[in-house]
Amino acid sequence: MKRLAGRRGLVALIALAAAAPSLFAQGPDPLAKLDTAGRALVRSLVDSARAEGLPSEPVLSKAQEGVAKHAPNPAIARAVRTVFLSLRQARNTLGPKASRDELTAAAAALQAGIPASALADLRASGHGKSITVPLVVLADLVTRGVPRDMASHTILQLWMGGAGDADLLGLPKAVEQDIVSGAAPGDALVNRARTIPIRLPPAKVPE
Amino acid sequence: MTESERDPNVEWIAREARRPVESSAGVRARVMDAVRSTPLPVRPRRGMGWLTAPRPLALSPLGSTLLAAGLVGIGLLLGLAVTNRDGRLPTEQPTAVAATAQLPVHDTLQVHRFELEAPHASRVALVGDFNNWSLAATPMTRSADGTAWTVTVKLPAGRHVYAFVVDGAKGSKWVPDPAALRAPDDGFGTANSVVLIGQGSAT
Amino acid sequence: MTDDAADVRRVLSGDVEAYAALVDRYYDQCARYAVRMLGNRDDAEDALQATFLRAYRALGRYQERDKFSAWLYRILVNQCRSLAARRSQHERVFVREEAALLNAADEREAGWTGEDEEFVQRVLSELDPLLREAFLLKYIEELSYEEMAALTGVGVSALKMRVKRACDRLRERWELIKHD
Numbered sequence: 001m002k003r004l005a006g007r008r009g010l011v012a013l014i015a016l017a018a019a020a021p022s023l024f025a026q027g028p029d030p031l032a033k034l035d036t037a038g039r040a041l042v043r044s045l046v047d048s049a050r051a052e053g054l055p056s057e058p059v060l061s062k063a064q065e066g067v068a069k070h071a072p073n074p075a076i077a078r079a080v081r082t083v084f085l086s087l088r089q090a091r092n093t094l095g096p097k098a099s100r101d102e103l104t105a106a107a108a109a110l111q112a113g114i115p116a117s118a119l120a121d122l123r124a125s126g127h128g129k130s131i132t133v134p135l136v137v138l139a140d141l142v143t144r145g146v147p148r149d150m151a152s153h154t155i156l157q158l159w160m161g162g163a164g165d166a167d168l169l170g171l172p173k174a175v176e177q178d179i180v181s182g183a184a185p186g187d188a189l190v191n192r193a194r195t196i197p198i199r200l201p202p203a204k205v206p207e
Numbered sequence: 208m209t210e211s212e213r214d215p216n217v218e219w220i221a222r223e224a225r226r227p228v229e230s231s232a233g234v235r236a237r238v239m240d241a242v243r244s245t246p247l248p249v250r251p252r253r254g255m256g257w258l259t260a261p262r263p264l265a266l267s268p269l270g271s272t273l274l275a276a277g278l279v280g281i282g283l284l285l286g287l288a289v290t291n292r293d294g295r296l297p298t299e300q301p302t303a304v305a306a307t308a309q310l311p312v313h314d315t316l317q318v319h320r321f322e323l324e325a326p327h328a329s330r331v332a333l334v335g336d337f338n339n340w341s342l343a344a345t346p347m348t349r350s351a352d353g354t355a356w357t358v359t360v361k362l363p364a365g366r367h368v369y370a371f372v373v374d375g376a377k378g379s380k381w382v383p384d385p386a387a388l389r390a391p392d393d394g395f396g397t398a399n400s401v402v403l404i405g406q407g408s409a410t
Numbered sequence: 411m412t413d414d415a416a417d418v419r420r421v422l423s424g425d426v427e428a429y430a431a432l433v434d435r436y437y438d439q440c441a442r443y444a445v446r447m448l449g450n451r452d453d454a455e456d457a458l459q460a461t462f463l464r465a466y467r468a469l470g471r472y473q474e475r476d477k478f479s480a481w482l483y484r485i486l487v488n489q490c491r492s493l494a495a496r497r498s499q500h501e502r503v504f505v506r507e508e509a510a511l512l513n514a515a516d517e518r519e520a521g522w523t524g525e526d527e528e529f530v531q532r533v534l535s536e537l538d539p540l541l542r543e544a545f546l547l548k549y550i551e552e553l554s555y556e557e558m559a560a561l562t563g564v565g566v567s568a569l570k571m572r573v574k575r576a577c578d579r580l581r582e583r584w585e586l587i588k589h590d
Contacts, residue, residue, distance in 0.1 A: 079394030
């Protein structure tokens with residue numbers, strides 16, 4: 001052990017202990033900077049999420065995000081509540097078999113203002129496939145300015161027509177290029193969507 | 208690592224087992240109830256004789272220095288200098304504590320490269336739900352020609368939300384990834400990006 | 411100073427409620443280990459309660475240069491061992507309702523939707539407890555072998571052998587169950 005003198009040595013020793021990486025991945029509490037009420041809220045929402053069978057990490061993650069972004073405590077509380085409520089609504093809309101990614105993507109879509117009916121339509125489209133990709137693309141497009149109803153309708157049509165994940169995932173970049181060139185977002189989407197080959201939905205869509 | 212340990216089915220079991228379990232607040236409440244009616248724990252006292260008796264092995268150089276300097280309270284000194292519960296010397300602490308905080312490598316992880324063009328930045332960090340939004344966890348490296356910042360990370364399959372924090376002359380800025388899918392408003396006035404790992408054809 | 415060390419100090423100087431912060435910080439992680447190790451939530455809750463109470467009473471012996479999580483886990487691992495020894499040999503499979511509460515599996519594992527948790531728990535419960543413990547510490551808690559040795563008091567080579575055997579058994583079990 002090094003010879004460290006006096007109080008500085010003590011401080012250095014403690015600093016050394018604090019600097020050593022966490023034994024476990026999770027480590028010390030990242031929410032330490034949140035106020036007491038905020039932590040209590042996060043804890044209770046995490047508990048409720050678990051009790052309701054919802055993913056709880058997004059709730060915690062949103063709080064961590066708010067702390068990292070130095071957001072005021074009321075904004076963090078509001079954001080955390082929003083995440084929880086939209087996850088709950090996502091589960092109510094998509095059903096108990098929804099995967100974690102579908103739920104978080106659906107929650108984000110709901111937060112972007114996409115109506116729950118659009119989500120239900122995607123789910124009911126008859127495919128067995130995960131709807132995570134269309135949900136993520138839908139939320140992206142709306143965030144870029146495509147009107148919600150137009151985005152929902154277009155994505156649903158493409159999805160029901162058997163458009164693949166790759167085709168859908170290519171839309172945001174293409175739409176963005178057109179927007180940058182001066183097109184209205186809705187027009188850009190409609191034009192680009194036309195280039196994706198789809199077929200009339202048959203009775204059974206092959207995966 | 209043996210063949211079995213690399214076996215994808217075993218890895219799948221490990222991955223599933225790593226999922227959090229549902230837990231109620233009941234146990235926590237019961238623990239705190241019990242704790243409140245339990246006497247307050249105290250640091251073990253060995254009596255004054257311990258301090259003055261010669262025990263060169265038990266008292267580390269730091270401990271004896273501090274004791275001599277009279278700068279530290281007895282409780283704290285005991286905490287620092289006494290041998291640990293197993294009777295081993297403090298210097299025998301397991302060195303394993305210095306394990307680096309790496310992402311687990313035996314989950315089904317995919318390698319993903321993040322890149323941002325930011326020629327005037329002094330520092331860029333990748334921050335997202337996969338590193339608890341920690342600014343320190345995933346610093347990015349400047350490319351050789353200085354125009355771009357990159358980092359390669361192993362991420363589990365699924366949807367992840369992230370952004371970059373760019374330090375420049377005017378301070379820190381949160382920026383989304385211009386090449387990636389957009390997440391809706393984060394609730395804090397900055398924009399995030401979404402990456403889908405392992406689904407469809409990813410980003 | 412770490413948050414853990416600060417909270418411990420607070421408790422020792424009389425702020426009992428500060429212990430709640432420590433419990434909150436580590437409860438979920440400990441719960442996961444306890445449930446996986448013991449196979450059912452009731453036993454896990456007993457072990458968790460005992461662990462945190464024991465940790466509280468022993469808090470005066472915690473030394474700040476140690477990782478609090480490692481110190482806590484030593485208690486947890488021992489509590490799980492004692493409880494398993496006390497309880498009957500017949501182990502209950504993970505409660506069905508909890509499997510239903512968890513998310514459906516990744517679509518690639520479509521054959522197991524909603525029952526992954528049960529399957530995993532069942533297959534883990536079939537492992538000899540020492541093998542299961544080693545497997546969980548290595549692959550769920552993701553400790554190094556040195557950390558595991560410090561925590562369990564077992565030698566590194568013995569632990570490596572246990573982990574390897576656990577993986578062998580799990581692979582065999584999978585092969586069998588897959589063909590049910």
